[in-house]
Amino acid sequence: MYNVVMADYAHPETLVTTQWVADHAADPNVRVVEVDVDTKAYDEGHVPGAIAWAWTTQLSDTLTRDILSKEQFEKLANEAGLSNASTLVLYGDNNNWFAAWAFWQAKIYGHKNVRLMNGGRKKWLAEGREISTEKPAIKTGTGYRATAPDLSLRAFLPQVQEAQRNHAAALVDVRSPQEFSGEILAPPGLPETCQRGGHIPGARSIPWGKAANDDGTFKSLDELRQLYGGEGVDGSKPVIAYCRIGERSSHTWFVLKYLLGYDNVRNYDGSWTEWGNLVGAPVERGAAKAAGQ
């Protein structure tokens, strides 16, 4: 058990506890969604009343490499029975990475009330809470309308290149130390998806997991301030977070923007699968330098 006071965070309204979800999952104004790479974990058992979103097929454009279009997001929301007034609660396996990706897209398309379940699927299971294998009946066609995309939340390649050249933004590499150094080209056990290993020159290595406790919940505000501030990422200038495909960096984006309250934080979803395959892009190799270097 960790002694974390969620109310201390800059935007505590973006997090809910497992108990809150247990108390509200049947509320018609609340839509709980389990998000992961695919729906295999969901199919094995999920929070009662939750539906599933698969990152691979439902939260990315399956033809172009992109996030959903406004129309695609509206369709997803309508099919989920989500109204513009609904409270959208997201959780998932893989430490809430893909839930954070869905949170990021929901914010890009202007959904006001989005929350992550602190600790995700792992905490729900570990607490021995009720599990269902039934897919709930959903009343679709809510007339959901998304806003124009808020692209201030997203970093594109030219912005990252400029940040690398002129240090206009802090670049935060949230991958593992071995991915950062170039020792491995993908997380252990996963297929290599880039031509070169290493990191964007000037990026600080702050693996996503340092922001989380062993039970999957987020660390306290003070711990997070020390973690990122200790690496010079204190909100005094814009921040761009990246990883391999943008899902782990969604987790860090959430921490920086909503728990620490930094104003200008972007998720670079192109991440290393873009930068690490670019022709002519500079790459650094080697372990992270100590803070301040």
Next chain:
Amino acid sequence: MRAEDFSERQLELEGWPVNVSSWRLGETWHAKADNVSPGAALARITAASKEEAEANAIARAKELLGRTRRHVV
């Protein structure tokens, strides 16, 4: 139904730290293996016993981790 008997342990496979977690849903045991850093799921297995589910998850994770190339930096 509830998840019961959730447990988690860490071991090393092919030189990489791995988390193995398991739990029971009704009569079925579920096991998952993930690479600790970063924490991506490598295997999800169901079986009739905890031992079988964990052993199969470990075997699959070991197979995948064995393919990971380490590059000289």
